[in-house]
Amino acid sequence: MRQEILVGAERRRRWSAEQKLRILAEVGVGGATVSDVARRYDITRQHLYQWRSWLRRHPSGIDDGIRFLPVERVDDQDVQSGFSGAMGDDRVDILLRNGRSIGVTGDPPDALLARIIRIAEMA
Template sequence: MDVYTGTPISRLEIVERGGRRRFSDEAKLRIVEESYSGRRLGSATARKYAITRSQLNDWRDAARAGRLGPASSAGFIPAVIVPEVTATTSPPPVDGSRIEIVTSNGRRIVVDGRVDVDALLRIVRGLETLR
């Protein structure tokens, strides 16, 4: 057997290999929100934080499912402010007439001519918020 008889080692250097990193749920949410902030930012965000695109997609799924905290339940949908439409009241049409309304998301409403306009507006606004 060989015996080392050279100079004793006086300094030992530890080299980190870049093992597994841990991200907190808050950090994951912040990264996911950043990835939704514009068109085609998923890959760029993944590169910025040195994670894979599939890992970012897993975090996005977890955020949508609410597993990363309460902030994820909002779905990161940007708010859009639109001017309020004021309705003008007109005299009710003759009996037997019907009105068909198609909302911007494709929902159809058919009512008779004597419908309460205020109630109808509330219904239409509620249906437009549905996906």
């Protein structure tokens, strides 16, 4: 009986949910496209699209990463941002892990804000 032994890196890899989220979060940062990120991790673009699709169908898997922190208002002189402040004094800019930012005015419910953040991080 003859057996064949394959030597080298196994092509089938297992990615944890945290790894998938981290990899997906790189899309769009610094102009990185899906193709760029896929090449960086030696996977196909289809993997990223499948992961993104799965996350859209199972959003409860990513709620654990969203945390709300207390914020403190500072003078406009102390902050150097690209926003003119024309939206009003109650505007809050949220910088996401993937480099995108969200401008929020008023006091939206936590569930709505979490959903907006989730959508912006997955887009």
